[in-house]
Amino acid sequence: MTNQSMGKVLVIGSNATRIEVRGNKWGATGQYLNETVVPAMALEAAGYEVVLATPNGNKPTIDPASDAAAHFDNDEAAYKAARDYYDNGPAMNAPRTLRSVIDEGLDHYVGVFFPGGQAPVVDLMQDGEVGEILRHFHEAEKPTALLCHGPIALAAATDDPRAFRAALIAGDEAKAREWAQDWTYKGYRMTIFSATEEKVVEDHILHAKMYFDMPQALTAAGGVVETSAVDFEPHVVVDRELITGQNPRSDHPIAKALVAALEARQTA
Structure with missing residues (x-):
């Protein structure tokens, strides 16, 4: 980095390598390569210093499903x-x-950024330290961006994120809503990986069903979830300090939106 850094942006990664699926089984998971590096590289290109942090301090595992040129418009370079x-x-x-x-x-x-891949569904959404971080950025009105499955980490800012997640896995949406009564992001517009997009992952990658879908979870928490009419089309929603992207193809658009929000805050 140069000495003229525009400031530090926190990138919060997951340490999960497997995820619960129906039938008391587990599927392999991780963080998506493009969702992690495209925004991080854009931030550095704009003059920001990127600091990666995870729950246990280990580098995230990249989901093999994302480790391909197909997620970069088949551009090998x-x-x-x-x-x-x-x-x-x-x-x-x-x-x-x-x-x-x-x-x-x-x-x-x-600012802070959360990449996707299904891994955040396992650890970040029920991590109390993630909740602490989110509440800081919310109260300070600092840009908070999350991509694909990443927005599920917002659940960490519920009253009891472990109980909220357990209720979703148990299929008790009413109980989940109770645990989210005072959610930091209640009433915010947001997007996240859609249920129909998730079905593609379930059918072709996990070969198993998830316990809950992402829009269901954020809606139960109190979010106003908006997903695109066409699966896997880029889609970004901005509401106050919150910037959310729906799917892997939203990597460049969310990077652009995050950099714009950071610049706007600095010039305000």
């Missing part, structure tokens, strides 16, 4: 550049723990 950035880039190879970032002080960060 773009895919290789992304892979090199993730494998060798300084920002991707000095992960912090969430706790260390909190203890050092969240005032050091101008």
Whole structure:
């Protein structure tokens, strides 16, 4: 980085490598490569310093389903550049723990970004430290961006995120709503990976059914969830400080929206 950094942006990754599916089974999971590196690279290109943090301080596992040029419009050069950035880039190879970032002080960060892949459904959505981080950025009105499955991490800002998630897995949506009565993002417009998009993953990658779909979960929490009419079309929703993208193909649009929000806040 140059000495003229525009500020630090926190990128919060997941440490999950498997996810519960119906039938008391588990499926392999991880973080999507393009959803992680496209926004991170855009932030660095705009002059921001990227700081990666995860619950346990280990680097996230990339979901093999995302490790292909197909997620970069079949551009082999773009895919290789992304892979090199993730494998060798300084920002991707000095992960912090969430706790260390909190203890050092969240005032050091101008924005926060959560990539997707299904992994956040496992750990980030029920992590109390994620909730602590989200509430800081909400109260400070600092840009908060989440992509694909990433917006499920917003559930960490419910009253009891572990209980909220357990209720969803048990199929008790009424109980889930009770645990989210004072949710930080109640009434916010947002998007997330749609139920019909999830079915493609269930059918072709997991070969199993999830316990709940993402719009169902955020709606139960109190969000106003908007998904595109056409699956896998880029779709970004901005409401106040919150910036959400629906699917992997929303990687470049959400990066653009996040950089614009950061610049707007700095010039306000």
